[in-house]
Amino acid sequence: MRKLIEGFQNFRTSAFPDYARRFQWLAEVGQNPRAAVVACCDSRVDPQMIFSAGPGDLFIIRNVANLIPPYHPNSDYHGTSAAIEFAVRQLRVADIVVMGHTNCGGVKALLSQGELDGDFIGAWMSIAASLHGVGDQAEAERQVVRLTIANLMTFPWIRAAVDAGGLRLHGCLFDVAEADLLLLNQDTGEFKSVRQGVEVPL
Amino acid sequence: MRKLIEGFQNFRTSAFPDYARRFQWLAEVGQNPRAAVVACCDSRVDPQMIFSAGPGDLFIIRNVANLIPPYHPNSDYHGTSAAIEFAVRQLRVADIVVMGHTNCGGVKALLSQGELDGDFIGAWMSIAASLHGVGDQAEAERQVVRLTIANLMTFPWIRAAVDAGGLRLHGCLFDVAEADLLLLNQDTGEFKSVRQGVEVPL
Amino acid sequence: MRKLIEGFQNFRTSAFPDYARRFQWLAEVGQNPRAAVVACCDSRVDPQMIFSAGPGDLFIIRNVANLIPPYHPNSDYHGTSAAIEFAVRQLRVADIVVMGHTNCGGVKALLSQGELDGDFIGAWMSIAASLHGVGDQAEAERQVVRLTIANLMTFPWIRAAVDAGGLRLHGCLFDVAEADLLLLNQDTGEFKSVRQGVEVPL
Amino acid sequence: MRKLIEGFQNFRTSAFPDYARRFQWLAEVGQNPRAAVVACCDSRVDPQMIFSAGPGDLFIIRNVANLIPPYHPNSDYHGTSAAIEFAVRQLRVADIVVMGHTNCGGVKALLSQGELDGDFIGAWMSIAASLHGVGDQAEAERQVVRLTIANLMTFPWIRAAVDAGGLRLHGCLFDVAEADLLLLNQDTGEFKSVRQGVEVPL
Numbered sequence: 045m046r047k048l049i050e051g052f053q054n055f056r057t058s059a060f061p062d063y064a065r066r067f068q069w070l071a072e073v074g075q076n077p078r079a080a081v082v083a084c085c086d087s088r089v090d091p092q093m094i095f096s097a098g099p100g101d102l103f104i105i106r107n108v109a110n111l112i113p114p115y116h117p118n119s120d121y122h123g124t125s126a127a128i129e130f131a132v133r134q135l136r137v138a139d140i141v142v143m144g145h146t147n148c149g150g151v152k153a154l155l156s157q158g159e160l161d162g163d164f165i166g167a168w169m170s171i172a173a174s175l176h177g178v179g180d181q182a183e184a185e186r187q188v189v190r191l192t193i194a195n196l197m198t199f200p201w202i203r204a205a206v207d208a209g210g211l212r213l214h215g216c217l218f219d220v221a222e223a224d225l226l227l228l229n230q231d232t233g234e235f236k237s238v239r240q241g242v243e244v245p246l
Numbered sequence: 247m248r249k250l251i252e253g254f255q256n257f258r259t260s261a262f263p264d265y266a267r268r269f270q271w272l273a274e275v276g277q278n279p280r281a282a283v284v285a286c287c288d289s290r291v292d293p294q295m296i297f298s299a300g301p302g303d304l305f306i307i308r309n310v311a312n313l314i315p316p317y318h319p320n321s322d323y324h325g326t327s328a329a330i331e332f333a334v335r336q337l338r339v340a341d342i343v344v345m346g347h348t349n350c351g352g353v354k355a356l357l358s359q360g361e362l363d364g365d366f367i368g369a370w371m372s373i374a375a376s377l378h379g380v381g382d383q384a385e386a387e388r389q390v391v392r393l394t395i396a397n398l399m400t401f402p403w404i405r406a407a408v409d410a411g412g413l414r415l416h417g418c419l420f421d422v423a424e425a426d427l428l429l430l431n432q433d434t435g436e437f438k439s440v441r442q443g444v445e446v447p448l
Numbered sequence: 449m450r451k452l453i454e455g456f457q458n459f460r461t462s463a464f465p466d467y468a469r470r471f472q473w474l475a476e477v478g479q480n481p482r483a484a485v486v487a488c489c490d491s492r493v494d495p496q497m498i499f500s501a502g503p504g505d506l507f508i509i510r511n512v513a514n515l516i517p518p519y520h521p522n523s524d525y526h527g528t529s530a531a532i533e534f535a536v537r538q539l540r541v542a543d544i545v546v547m548g549h550t551n552c553g554g555v556k557a558l559l560s561q562g563e564l565d566g567d568f569i570g571a572w573m574s575i576a577a578s579l580h581g582v583g584d585q586a587e588a589e590r591q592v593v594r595l596t597i598a599n600l601m602t603f604p605w606i607r608a609a610v611d612a613g614g615l616r617l618h619g620c621l622f623d624v625a626e627a628d629l630l631l632l633n634q635d636t637g638e639f640k641s642v643r644q645g646v647e648v649p650l
Numbered sequence: 651m652r653k654l655i656e657g658f659q660n661f662r663t664s665a666f667p668d669y670a671r672r673f674q675w676l677a678e679v680g681q682n683p684r685a686a687v688v689a690c691c692d693s694r695v696d697p698q699m700i701f702s703a704g705p706g707d708l709f710i711i712r713n714v715a716n717l718i719p720p721y722h723p724n725s726d727y728h729g730t731s732a733a734i735e736f737a738v739r740q741l742r743v744a745d746i747v748v749m750g751h752t753n754c755g756g757v758k759a760l761l762s763q764g765e766l767d768g769d770f771i772g773a774w775m776s777i778a779a780s781l782h783g784v785g786d787q788a789e790a791e792r793q794v795v796r797l798t799i800a801n802l803m804t805f806p807w808i809r810a811a812v813d814a815g816g817l818r819l820h821g822c823l824f825d826v827a828e829a830d831l832l833l834l835n836q837d838t839g840e841f842k843s844v845r846q847g848v849e850v851p852l
Contacts, residue, residue, distance in 0.1 A: 051298035071423035077289035087279035096253035117365040126370035168328035221273035271612030410473030455702035475827035481693035491683035500657035521769040530774035567723040572732035625677030
């Protein structure tokens, strides 16, 4: 914790001065982010850093393996579904970006099975139970992104917003070793590095 | 999305060169973060920025209002509990930092009631149902941090690790307007700005 | 041995009660030390005592004169290199502390030559053969610490981890007569007592 | 490192005052420990703590899995054999205590195979290759202690000293979960807790 506090002191003297007014203004008028990002808790894949975003830009949901469960409301505590609901229905974000990543410990354990039993992890990763047959980790990590987008579309108010043109869903993959970003082409299902020049809807 | 891809290009030319080796190495050997942070999805409170952390440093869980449900394993999809389990039992983090923040939309709606029904948000925020009586938003935001720490202690493997001295829980609050960090003194329950010099256990 | 067993009985009634839970927990979940210490076998320089550390805190390698051979893998029994490999690649320690000490019998014999032939000691101390010309024992003891750090950097997975910012190497010297600790400044090569207030990276 | 330095400051104000004179005296006249201990680097099994020993009492060798290779002098760097030679021929210790421990990561990996390849660990653990057939970890940990004692007896100056009555070898096992000490009866090969009252030669 002491190191984190020193990190905070460092933030105050380095990045903060550029953002001082923005923080004040954001506190006064509230947040109004344009996009939500669904990413993994993994310490190597920070969305705000990877997208060079600043305070107020991105509503960020982070859980194990960037999964979204299928729509299934009940009285239980669904933190991820609640967060996506807050982003879509309260904040009215225009884009949801699902960002997977390579070397994902959750996906790796899912493929090797057994390791993920635990009290909660096994049940959580069972969202992606269909990946057991995939075998190849790189392909499984891509499949998780496609699956999360498909699950998002099971939420009726997401489907309605997408159909109405008020919300777009995007998939991408962060390659940790190369620090590269691969964008999902939802027509072909393929991922391609954005450094090779991909066409992107505005 | 195009703006995010431009942000990524900017990341490649600005922050990336300093971290190129670290990304490669982290991809090779896997992540080994020392601390987990439980924070809000709110676009104004990015833990990696606030703590000046880098790739590999922090395992970050972000949900609405930085809540942790009480320990209650079943076959349902508990994304937050799964993430905290991954941090504690797989990664063996030494510290968990719960970071609340001011101007929290989730807490605000909880206090004003009604707004948070939805399909999932109402159930999710009911974790903090005991705050209805608090009234004052600033006090409620502090109470959420204390509640999350209390709920963390209902997980048997967290309590065992804390009792054994192998894990420490910390609470803090990010003041958006001032971009200040207030640390929770768990003995007195009070929050105090770290800029006034607080004593912190290593 | 009877004296040692009495010492153990004494440990059971004095230090043990404070650590009972920690021992149980550490047995259950395994060790996860944050730092490795390379120290001398000398009976006067116990790292756990000097650093007020407890069970689970420090992975401790002790050999004659706190030496590390240069990287040279073959089929022979390299106990010290194996230990440092276990610390870095299995346990992923974040810090390696090389702790030399004053009045070191190994260094003394190296400087006076002849005494250290033996079956193994002569060959072992030849790691520090470059110190023959140093003459002054106090300076030679400091030089051993610098040499060990340099040899650690010949291990490719140590160099990679250091370059990536995931591992830090530190040098220090324990002054037996004063029970003082001197920290190596790796930029200047100088040792300075920590009681005079040195700047230390977290 | 900063935490270690704070630990040192703590040592100065807590344990040091009791030992100030002893450190001065030990620096002046040199060490003269009565026993050597061969223990594991594992962070949970600190011999000085377990035996309530103080500065100057124990010459401590720590490597992975408390192994001693069989006697085999050549020009290579044999750190462990050099340390045991220093203890026996220079310091003339009267006792050598081999202390194994439960939950040993080295032994566990040896039994499960594969995990210990690495550059050095595989070769080092091959000292105990005969344990592959043992299967049971608890029995393998006991067998390592017996093996190390047997290997010590392959050193001609150890055998000679033992035969002359000038040196005794002892085996014991530290149970991490219970913080218990089990003593090896070298006649029967059995280990028995010292808390049940064992007969010990002086």
